[in-house]
Amino acid sequence: MKNIAVFASGRGSNFQAINKHIKSGDIPARVVCVISDKANPPVFDKAQHDNISTHYINRKQFKKEQEYADFLLRILQKYNTDLIVLAGYLKLIPAEIVRKFRHAILNIHPALLPKFGGKGYYGSRVHEAVLKADDKESGATVHFVDEIYDNGLIIKQDKVPVKPDDTPHTLADRVLKVEHRIFPEVVKAFCEDRIQIKNNGVEIKDE
Ligand code: GRF
Numbered sequence: 001m002k003n004i005a006v007f008a009s010g011r012g013s014n015f016q017a018i019n020k021h022i023k024s025g026d027i028p029a030r031v032v033c034v035i036s037d038k039a040n041p042p043v044f045d046k047a048q049h050d051n052i053s054t055h056y057i058n059r060k061q062f063k064k065e066q067e068y069a070d071f072l073l074r075i076l077q078k079y080n081t082d083l084i085v086l087a088g089y090l091k092l093i094p095a096e097i098v099r100k101f102r103h104a105i106l107n108i109h110p111a112l113l114p115k116f117g118g119k120g121y122y123g124s125r126v127h128e129a130v131l132k133a134d135d136k137e138s139g140a141t142v143h144f145v146d147e148i149y150d151n152g153l154i155i156k157q158d159k160v161p162v163k164p165d166d167t168p169h170t171l172a173d174r175v176l177k178v179e180h181r182i183f184p185e186v187v188k189a190f191c192e193d194r195i196q197i198k199n200n201g202v203e204i205k206d207e
Pocket of ligand 1: 008009010011012013014015087088089108109110123176179
């Protein structure tokens with residue numbers, strides 16, 4: 001049984017999708033806490049509904065990056081965290097935490113990385129950029145987190161078509177359905193120790 005700490009800034013539909021699979025017993029894990037950079041995001045209501053602890057942590061409360069990282073680390077250690085899941089979390093994770101949780105932090109991105117990723121590519125901006133580029137397909141990517149935004153090893157991607165009459169909103173909805181499918185799949189694989197890193201690539205066993 002793995003202990004998962006979820007970081008999220010907003011709505012929390014990916015948290016919900018993963019937690020659904022945990023509650024049904026499909027993923028051998030528990031969500032030990034939900035951490036946010038926002039004071040009262042909708043994801044907190046969803047977590048509290050399932051009696052999951054929530055923590056609001058504002059970077060600005062801390063004078064130094066080190067104090068901020070230490071505070072986060074203490075919370076993660078208190079819950080014996082095995083896996084950090086970034087489910088719509090808008091801030092960068094401190095480098096020290098990335099080092100301590102190397103290949104144990106997952107992120108979902110609503111495009112086919114390495115395209116349309118990096119700082120500034122979040123929310124509807126991602127889908128606006130895809131439409132502007134006139135790409136014929138988009139999709140979602142689950143990847144390991146490293147020190148750079150949207151840069152870590154890609155674990156799983158799936159595609160959707162971009163339709164001629166798409167708006168950022170309709171495209172986001174289509175991509176979100178993929179996110180809710182592939183993110184729980186990858187979390188499950190991690191919790192069942194089926195993710196292997198080989199020659200700087202990632203393989204999911206038994207899929
Ligand atoms: C998703 O589109 C995800 O890809 C991105 O942020 C959004 C979060 O949505 N990283 P939700 O809060 O999980 O509903």
